[in-house]
Amino acid sequence: MKLYYSPNSCAMAVHIILEEIGKPYELALVDFSQAAQYKPEYLAISPKSKVPALQRYDGSVLTELPAISWYLAKLYPEAGLLAEGIEAEVRTLELLEYITATVHMRGYTRIFRPATFAPTKDDEPTVIETGRSMVIQGMNILEPVLGDKDYLLGNYSIADxxxxxxxxxxxxxxxIPLSARLQAYFDRLMARPAVQRMLAAEGLH
Structure with a gap:
């Protein structure tokens, strides 16, 4: 399999999953700094012009982070990244949807790409602050889900x-400051070998 990614993007989630699974895979850089996501070579892979995209063993391509995450967890159940049973699966999908569609796309997109939402340059600081408020609200909603557990659903999963x-x-x-509970959670995730391998491969820290 081949993961099309850009460093420090949401593709980190799929990159971690692949590292947790431990099966061979390839990385294909889509350099956003060079607008590679809009070039014909990548549009032939994913017309959506975004990452992640996963080229599977049969050559077909799967896009969208929740779909790729669920697919990999189901393909490799021995990795233990998705609890069994319809309730556990639907709660996992619920978290993936909220994380990607709301906290990321509504919140972080305003922070990182304010011009997309701002009528004028002068409006961009307000857009950024709105995005920060959305991210903080999202983390405030997700923190009680975590509670006193080590991971969101108890056992480590694709939601984490x-x-x-x-x-x-x-x-x-x-x-954005993390609460004590989320800081401990972040430290716990950072300590995972799969996360460290992902960060090293993407040139992050």
């Missing part, structure tokens, strides 16, 4: 792989 990039961006990109 996704939530990792949310708290990583808060700590390392957006400079």
């Amino acid at each position: 792989c996704a939530f990792f990039y949310i708290v990583y961006w808060a700590a390392r990109r957006a400079h």
